[in-house]
Amino acid sequence: MYKINEIAPDLYRISIFAPQFNIQFNHFLIKDDEPLLYHAGLKGMFPLLHEAVKTLIDPKKIKWVGFSHYEVDECGALNEWLQVAPNAQAVCSTVGTIINMSDFAIRPSKPLQHNEVLTTGKYSYRFMRTPHLPHGWDAGVMFEQTNRTLLCSDLFHQNGDVTHLTDVDILEGHKKSMLELEKSPLMDYVPYNHNTAGLLKELADLNPKTLATMHGSSFYGDCSKALLDLDGVMKDLWGDKTNNF
Ligand SMILES: [Fe+2]
Numbered sequence: 001m002y003k004i005n006e007i008a009p010d011l012y013r014i015s016i017f018a019p020q021f022n023i024q025f026n027h028f029l030i031k032d033d034e035p036l037l038y039h040a041g042l043k044g045m046f047p048l049l050h051e052a053v054k055t056l057i058d059p060k061k062i063k064w065v066g067f068s069h070y071e072v073d074e075c076g077a078l079n080e081w082l083q084v085a086p087n088a089q090a091v092c093s094t095v096g097t098i099i100n101m102s103d104f105a106i107r108p109s110k111p112l113q114h115n116e117v118l119t120t121g122k123y124s125y126r127f128m129r130t131p132h133l134p135h136g137w138d139a140g141v142m143f144e145q146t147n148r149t150l151l152c153s154d155l156f157h158q159n160g161d162v163t164h165l166t167d168v169d170i171l172e173g174h175k176k177s178m179l180e181l182e183k184s185p186l187m188d189y190v191p192y193n194h195n196t197a198g199l200l201k202e203l204a205d206l207n208p209k210t211l212a213t214m215h216g217s218s219f220y221g222d223c224s225k226a227l228l229d230l231d232g233v234m235k236d237l238w239g240d241k242t243n244n245f
């Protein structure tokens, strides 16, 4: 089953909970002249996600499929979307297009440079290159500039089938979830390094109104503070293990 909530104007969160992993996989569809789907999702979830998208728009009209980094929950079903939507293109970091999309995607993808803006009609997205944050050489995030929503991928990951949007602190839930993962084969989620604090500061400076998280509740409130505080949480979790990164 899926759940759909509009968490910012025209920005729909489509959540699919996987009980076997105790996590939500959240996908974001933004209605515009050129609709953008952020997170293509897992291949195995494509039929369900497709059904969900159909309740919002004609999936054939999707123009952009965006994601942070190359990983199956981010872009596993990319080619399924490219087949359904004849004009769709993947949009990701320049590194991502060179090292992954050039071979993986069935059509050329659109590379974005740091701070480059993609306009889709009434909305525009600033691309922020964030190598190795949350993970992956090719990582980046997109910031929707009109309603100030940061599509922040795995940052602030929280386990459980939690509420779609909250103004209550999500850092505590994030830390608890990461500590659970640390005791599992999924340890070392983020390679904390000498650039992490600076990258988070750059995202905080965008002054987002909403943090659209891939796993867990999205957050609205003082997002800049949450991003700055996230550095402390990450440093506690992984700083001393990876400071020679
Ligand atoms: Fe990831």
Ligand SMILES: [Fe+2]
Binding pocket: 073, 074, 153, 154, 214, 215
């Ligand atoms: Fe993820």
